[in-house]
Amino acid sequence: MRRGGPRGCRTPIRLAALAGVLSSVLALGPSPAASASPPVTATSCPSPLSGAQYAAPGGTTPTVALTFDDGPGASTLAILHILQAYNVRASFFNIGENEAQSPAAVIAEAQDGFVINDHSWSHPFLTGLSPSAELGQIAAVGSQQRALVGSSPCGLRPPYGAYNQTTLADAHSLSMSTWMWDVDTQDWMAEGSGSTAWVNHIVSLAESEGGALAHPLVLMHNQTIAMPATVAALPIIIQYFRARHYRFVDLLGRSAPLDACPAGSPSFPNAATLWSSARTLGPGASLVSPDGQYRLTQWSGGSLVVSAAGSPTWFTPTAHHPGARARVLPSGYFVVQSTTGRILWQSSAGHRGDHLAFGDDGSLRLESGGHVWWRRNVAATSLSAGGVLRPGWSITSDNGACRLEVSPAGQILLQSAAYGTLWASPGPVAAHSSAVLERNGELVLVAPGGAATWVSASTGLSARLTLDPVGRAVVETPSGHWIWSTP
Template sequence: MFATRPHATVVLGFVSVLLAATAGSAVAGPPTPPRPETVVSLSEGPWPPTAGVLAADPSEVAAPGITAARTATQCPAAPYGVNHYAPGTGKTVALTFDDGPGVTTAAILSILQQNGVPATFFNLGVNSTVRPTLVRSEAVTGQVLGNHTWSHPRMPTLSSTAQASELDRASAEQTLLTGIAPCVFRPPYGEYNATTLSLAQQRHMAVWNWSVDTEDWKAGTSTSSYWVDRIVTRATAGGLQHPVVLMHNPPAGIPATVSALPRIIAYYRSQGYKFVDLRGGSGMRAPTPAAAATSDGLHLFVRSTTGSVSERTLRGSVWSGWTSLGGAVVGGPAAAATGSATTAVAAIGTDNSVYLNSVSDPGTSSAWANLGGFATSRPAFVTTPGLGEIVVIRGADGQAYLRQRTGTQWGNWQSLGGLLAPVAPAAAVTANGALTVAVVGADNAMWVRTRSSAGVWSIWHPVSGAIDADLALSTTADRTRLVAVVRGSGNQAGFVSVSNPDVTSWTGWGNLGGILASGPAVTVNGSALEVFAVGTDNRIYRNSATDGTQVTGWTGWRLVP
């Protein structure tokens, strides 16, 4: 899994379960999008030539092998027809990016992370083979990945067999890279016929075109303010209740789109729109923070606006300023105290590998050490004197993977199995030496697997919940039980559940309130539990359980100054 992977035969269609032996519910699909009274006609082009859309000659790219087994899938049943308007109630807007990944994809992802905005990326299979790390980075940041065919043909000109091949090769490549089957499809140039629609429906892919065309591809690689202004004007015109905005990130990139994107986001926010992806998800995608406590104080770690990791410390009642730890990371960091005066920080690099940095209380940090891996989620990180340091990630095949250091030696990556939703796992170790890994399954519920102090693993057990962001897991202050903190889907409030000592049962989810733009972070701080999350204003908020053993006495959410 963590070696270089050749293109392999991929079965299109996964059973929507956490484990092969344990059934789970299918992930809920997008609601039927409401249609405004005025129908907007799609642009007729002219369109860019296919040669500028592809990063390589399709004849020179090894396509993944395909087994045409589609009896089960991660996606819900798809309707027949074409959607043009963003899902959801109220005023919603969906940002979409075609023809990637390309050289500007990383910049687009960074802007989306800074603003906590979900989006949908319609990648080409050929381009995904050239820049696979960017496809995984899209998964790490929680964006929806869609099928845009293998080589960007005019679909109505192809036979049914050729159209099916275009769809299947693109889906196989995405599944190979991320363990996520595409549930949405956009035909190149917006062109389709009845065969296209039938083939997409058979593969459980909803077909999405657009209602707002920025025509950003006409800017090419120009950085002129003329093109930036034109893209913004077109993206914000029309006054639709549910616009789907078409933009591009082809191989050569469109710098003007990158420059226009913050203004487009700011406009729709100012007009009261809610950003959604084309699967109906409206959860904000701000990078999840991390926290750990040492004798020096309570440490808070975040992905900064420049893409590096930054840290600040609460000593008594006073917060220090931010200190940069450097790095170039995708998604939020994870952290744990490795001693009374040291903390280790784990993060995913732009190459999808896990990186680790050790920080002493005086503020001295080590260089980032590469632990390898092909991560499609933010990492989980936990440490304990008896077990050493442990990193857990969601791998490229959708399974959970663990790597452990005992003494100075890191072991190999170990598969824990499962079929995980593309959000980060979590891990914690209780005083009896038992390690518990928590994940979000394909049914969006929390599942746990525990390794006893003797090294014996349990099977995966469901806990429940409806979760759409990174998990957080900690022990209670006395280290006898576990505490899970999550962001619920829908209202995006924080919720907490506490296990019994052997982690075989959990309390019901207690509502912590708030509206969270990220997943939460949780850590023990003396006799208290501390929870941090990003709010909808992109600022960090803190909620404390003053009795961290009984997990009571919550203070409510307070802004971190």
């Protein structure tokens, strides 16, 4: 997002591609029949902020937001590598025609956990366009990003910083906040140079302008040409703000590390159904978690199975042993025994006096004296087409560190056990709502009366809802393509 004259490195505008994307945007408009129905929220973005924003999302402690305009480009992967190495969040404002040339880079930005925003389709002065052309320049980028990574941008930065009330209204209508900057590193002026003088110039501006602010919003670039000075300056800038105890945030206000679901995270608070060593789980008998999502059943064929809404999430390798039973031994071990008493399977640990706790977080635990001696995460890690998450139900990341839960209040919440809420479904809230993954690939939040209050607006047969390792909720097709994701 440069001030001044035309961009020397811009690739030609592909009008045919722009027209195609625009036609798909217009096709998303409501039909006359739909307009008579209650409004349904179909964005994953939070409510747009009012007016243009010139500072990083803040709080009581210093924050800094690193932003990169004009990408993706030749230095995108190098910038991503540095941000990942320092575990720092950042936001990218991409140009639509550049995304069309480098779709793999856009996918990499999303899958690495970064916010991808809108910088127009071809970088014109938006204020010099007709109202329809201006809206088209903005909307086309969102449609393309949605097709590539499943999420629409939640932020717009108008090229050259030129905007008017029409620009603000267009962004707001597309659920985007408008973001400017208050720290200009002038890195685009290096024009591909990697000289020490340019590196020092970029660093000096970031430190002198940003270091004087509580919530600096730093403008850098990620153009189609290589930007070695930006790449060299970035680690120095990160180290400068980190040494001064700034929190790095993206433009959704998130400061959690890029790996928001780390191994070894604390457990989510949960209730549990307790089972003592005095009880035996015989063929056909079940133990149910407090919220009703999970059922532990001793199958008549011998397997001990945990299921969520009827779909198995875990089982013991004890099939073909009719009449087998599960119990906690006096020694504290949890076992499956044959009809003759032979142990067919046992927990890897146990302690005398243990009881079994079957948690509504999808866990099996052997506990005694306030200590967990053995734990197995048996939670559902995905929701298949046609599946339902009722109030209080959830799916978790593979390591149990993150979960997507339908809260009793009626929101879909993406949560990290270590860092709190990462995303919440926007729009109206109806208590005791359920989330349904329709067979056409659309995730829908349904109120008790049957009305939809939020939809993902995604389409894909045989899709499933799952959690990406970086802490994104994703609806993906069998081929792995994201048709919806949280921002």
